[in-house]
Amino acid sequence: MRKHAGIIMGMVIITENIMNEVFYVAAGLGLVFSWVKDQKKTKMALKKAWKSFENILPQFLAVLLILGIMLAILTPQQISSVIGGESGWTGVLVASMLGSITLIPGFIAFPLASALLKNGAGYMQIAAFVSTLMMVGIVTMPVEIKFFGKKATYLRNGLAFVFSLIVAFVIGGILG
Amino acid sequence: MKSTLKKYRIFLLLVLVYLALFFLKPDLFAKSTEITWKSLLEMLSVLPPIFILLGLLDVWVKRETMVKYMGEGSGWIGIVLAFFLGSAAAGPLYAAFPVAVMLLKKGGSFTNVLILIGAWSTTKIPMLLFEASSMGLPFTLLRLGLDILGIAIIAIVSNKVLNAKDKAEIYTLVEKNG
Numbered sequence: 001m002r003k004h005a006g007i008i009m010g011m012v013i014i015t016e017n018i019m020n021e022v023f024y025v026a027a028g029l030g031l032v033f034s035w036v037k038d039q040k041k042t043k044m045a046l047k048k049a050w051k052s053f054e055n056i057l058p059q060f061l062a063v064l065l066i067l068g069i070m071l072a073i074l075t076p077q078q079i080s081s082v083i084g085g086e087s088g089w090t091g092v093l094v095a096s097m098l099g100s101i102t103l104i105p106g107f108i109a110f111p112l113a114s115a116l117l118k119n120g121a122g123y124m125q126i127a128a129f130v131s132t133l134m135m136v137g138i139v140t141m142p143v144e145i146k147f148f149g150k151k152a153t154y155l156r157n158g159l160a161f162v163f164s165l166i167v168a169f170v171i172g173g174i175l176g
Numbered sequence: 177m178k179s180t181l182k183k184y185r186i187f188l189l190l191v192l193v194y195l196a197l198f199f200l201k202p203d204l205f206a207k208s209t210e211i212t213w214k215s216l217l218e219m220l221s222v223l224p225p226i227f228i229l230l231g232l233l234d235v236w237v238k239r240e241t242m243v244k245y246m247g248e249g250s251g252w253i254g255i256v257l258a259f260f261l262g263s264a265a266a267g268p269l270y271a272a273f274p275v276a277v278m279l280l281k282k283g284g285s286f287t288n289v290l291i292l293i294g295a296w297s298t299t300k301i302p303m304l305l306f307e308a309s310s311m312g313l314p315f316t317l318l319r320l321g322l323d324i325l326g327i328a329i330i331a332i333v334s335n336k337v338l339n340a341k342d343k344a345e346i347y348t349l350v351e352k353n354g
Contacts, residue, residue, distance in 0.1 A: 019264070019265070020221060020222060020225075020267070023222075023225035023226060023229065024224075024225045026225065026229060027224070027225035027228040027229050027232075030228070030229060030232045031228065031232070034232055034235075034236065041235045041236070042232075042235075044231075044235050045228070045231035045232045045234065045235045045236075046228070046231060047231075048230075048231040048234050048235070049227040049228045049230060049231030049232075050227075052227060052230065052231075052274060052353060053223065053224075053227045055353055056274065056353070058183045058184045058186070058187050059186075060219060060270070061184075061187045061216075062186045062187045062190055063270070064212050064215050064216050064219065065187070065190040065191070065193075065194065065208075065212055066190065067211065067212065067215055068208040068209065068210075068211040068212030068215070069193075069197075069204070069208045071208075071211045072204055072207035072208040072211055073204070110303070110306055110307050110310045110311060111310060113310065113311060114310035114311060117311070123315070126311075127315070127319065130311075130319070131298075131319070131323070134269070134297045134298050135269075135294075135297045135298060137269065137270075140269070140270050142186075143270050143273060144270075144273060146349070146353065147273045147274070147276070147277050147349060147350075147353060148273070148276075148277075148346055148349065149342070149345050149346050149349055151338065151342050151345075152334065152338060152342065152346055155334050155337055155338065156290075156293070156330065156334060159329075159330045159333055159334065160297075160326075160330060163326040163329065163330060166322070166326075167319060167322045167323070167326065170318070170322060171315065171318050171319065171322070174314075174318060175314060175315060175318070
């Protein structure tokens, strides 16, 4: 199955794009129907949409800039050199800390994970990395805090971190 | 003007960091800007329809409707709806936060909103195919099974740990941002 990864990755990106297009079509149709039914309400909806976007924009831009530097510094070779199959507990901890830095969409996370696996990282460490990559985001925290406050944000990320460790040990125990 | 400056202060600080990189570490600067630019394009392609749909939802969907399907008493319907909304959505987890806020604003229950965020982060349907191809089926199925369990545990525990005061604080933020 692995040699078809490239083709399937292409399919996944297309599927993601289709989902995104579905959103665009839905938003477009929604706007047309809304406009026909009530122009004033539609204008209000657009105003609200812009206001909430503009409200969160500074945090988003800051996160993107931090993400750029982080990902430029951390390369797959560097990462797999510290989370090899023999790295054990420490490797799992390092992997989860690296994964926690930011929230990354799956289509970047999985090719990275698969490259790490090929470069000699262990299953347990990879599981910790993938799970924290998807669920725990320290760099994205300012955005999350703005929406949910500090306590809920720390709680969600903390629980997701602990849970990722459990996932790692179960997967490592069964597959490793 | 002054408040805009304050809102963008971290962003401006980071721009200065990039400027410093440009002079001190041109290689790192080039790579960082390339990655930032890519993520910016991704963000700009994903977010606009989501915010428009949220705006429309805000003016058209009645609070009672949302409460009925995703509120405190919605039971399994609410849980299943939250799970599928999260799994079918496009975009990285940060795109889920404004959606979650809108659900709270319209009366969706706390647990369901937490389930939506959990599903959005780990059980995306198109991703699973891809994960299976790059990590193998056993890894994918194990992780999926564990994560569904995890979503439930995180939702239940968060809902228990956050007390009435914390929730009130979140609703204040919801009113401010929605």
